[in-house]
Amino acid sequence: MAQTSTPEEPARPAPDPRRRSERARKAILAAAGELLGEVGYARLTMEAIAARARVGKQTIYRWWPTKAAVVFDVFTELTGGTAGEPLPDTGDLDADLRTVLHAIVDEYADPLMDRVNRAFIAEMQTDPELARSVADRLLLPNVRAFQDRLLAAREAGQLDAGTDPALAVDLLLAPVQQRWLMRSGELTHPYVDALVDTVLRALGPRG
Amino acid sequence: MAQTSTPEEPARPAPDPRRRSERARKAILAAAGELLGEVGYARLTMEAIAARARVGKQTIYRWWPTKAAVVFDVFTELTGGTAGEPLPDTGDLDADLRTVLHAIVDEYADPLMDRVNRAFIAEMQTDPELARSVADRLLLPNVRAFQDRLLAAREAGQLDAGTDPALAVDLLLAPVQQRWLMRSGELTHPYVDALVDTVLRALGPRG
Known part of the structure; x- marks a missing residue:
């Protein structure tokens, strides 16, 4: 009507x-x-x-x-519908990862985002359907975007040929997500910088 | 009475x-x-x-x-009241970390543990007092136990002198916790082994 x-x-x-x-x-x-x-x-x-x-x-x-479903769209609206958007690829993996992880840290610092995100995490623990839909529409597309960027770097010889992209993404994202979720430490740009340094040291080409 | x-x-x-x-x-x-x-x-x-x-x-x-408070004690009972227990120290950091992380993976696989753990995570998102008490009584003691083991290894020259123990613990625990929480991938002993390999590669002594 x-x-x-x-x-x-x-x-x-x-x-x-x-x-x-x-x-x-x-x-x-x-x-x-x-x-x-x-x-x-x-x-x-x-x-x-x-x-x-x-x-x-x-x-x-x-x-x-x-x-x-409503809250889901509140969330995607807040993230600007960027789930699965390709990571920047300037050729400088280190710089590109910092750029993206800084943005994630800033997003977590937003109070509304924080609340919506926590509501989701809480609800996902008891609502498998919501968990699946968050995974399929938000998490996996983002993980895939990270993996694609890492695979491009591996292809370019910037990462060791044996690099497992799934594990590499876990190492880059999980510490940030856990610090936010459990409030277990400061979540700052310098923290992310140290994280990227350390992870890239592990993944770099080996002799 | x-x-x-x-x-x-x-x-x-x-x-x-x-x-x-x-x-x-x-x-x-x-x-x-x-x-x-x-x-x-x-x-x-x-x-x-x-x-x-x-x-x-x-x-x-x-x-x-x-x-x-009741559920909190259900949880500590399930974990055998082991929060903050020192990690094994056989002198072989790699083996000790695998032992502990395998045990954590097995714990997550227990259905009752899984449910209680998820109930906690959900509740912590909206109950700051519970979040603090879980952090103080369970999470931080465990993090400190990991840090102590890593500091002993750093002291023994098995890790680079510049190793930040807080970041190192995040790298070892967060991927396991996130995989379990978000059900974002298989959580197996081989996964943990690859994780320990990769993290120790990043943290090893540098020239």
């Missing part, structure tokens, strides 16, 4: 349904993000999102079947 | 209050562990634990102020 202009009101300019949809979509995602920060994932409801976004619940269900 | 024998019943042999307490304590932890597996942390209640353990709720509250 919200998407059709009615012939009974010919004098009024018809609202552009696409722009109206986009406005509603953005309002819903913004409301869900705010509420997530305020009440957490468990107590987040479609009703509350609808009320905050000033739309009908049906409008939400038109695009998202579940609360998890 | 459960801990005193009453003078009104002199003919009956007084039960040993310490053994009785220990039995109740074990029954409560076993009940909490079972229920945690069945209903998850969020829906776990002190009432249900008391009913399953066949004790009064007051008996639980005598030892544990909160549900989190």
Whole structure:
């Protein structure tokens, strides 16, 4: 109903349904993000999102079947939909890895991102379907992007020919993810720089 | 009340209050562990634990102020109370690290351990007090035990003098923890062996 202009009101300019949809979509995602920060994932409801976004619940269900699906899009919106985007390749692997890992550290430092991310991690532990969808749509594409960059470096002789790209990505990402998750240490650019130095020392070409 | 024998019943042999307490304590932890597996942390209640353990709720509250405290002890019981135990030191760092990391991988593979661990991770994301107590009583003691073993190896000239023990522990533990947490890959002894090989290559003495 919200998407059709009615012939009974010919004098009024018809609202552009696409722009109206986009406005509603953005309002819903913004409301869900705010509420997530305020009440957490468990107590987040479609009703509350609808009320905050000033739309009908049906409008939400038109695009998202579940609360998890809404929150998922809050998350991808926050990351700028960059999951799986290729890493920069300037030819300087060390510099490219720093660039990307600095950006990840900065992302983790964002308070809304932090909350949404933690809500996901918590929920994934008991919701296998959400876990799969986060893995398939966010984690694996990012891991693959890292692997591709490392394979290009291996091809160029900058990494040892025996380098296992899966293990290499774990060594670069897991320490950053764990520090953030467990709040087990400072997560700074210098930390990431030392990490990249150390990992590249392990992976460099051997005689 | 459960801990005193009453003078009104002199003919009956007084039960040993310490053994009785220990039995109740074990029954409560076993009940909490079972229920945690069945209903998850969020829906776990002190009432249900008391009913399953066949004790009064007051008996639980005598030892544990909160549900989190009970579950915390389920967890430490499962790990054999080994948090902070020194790593083996046979003089062979590579072998010692493999031994410990194989044990960690085996622990993660235990279904009850898996559930309790995931319940904790989920809860820690929204309960800062629990997060602190898990960090102080479980994570940090373990990290320190790893650091001590690495410092001994550095002292013995088996690691480069510039080795940062905090980063080194992250490199050894975070990939294992993340693989388990995000179910992002197989968590096997060969994986751990490759991890130790690679990390020690990075940390070895440099010319």
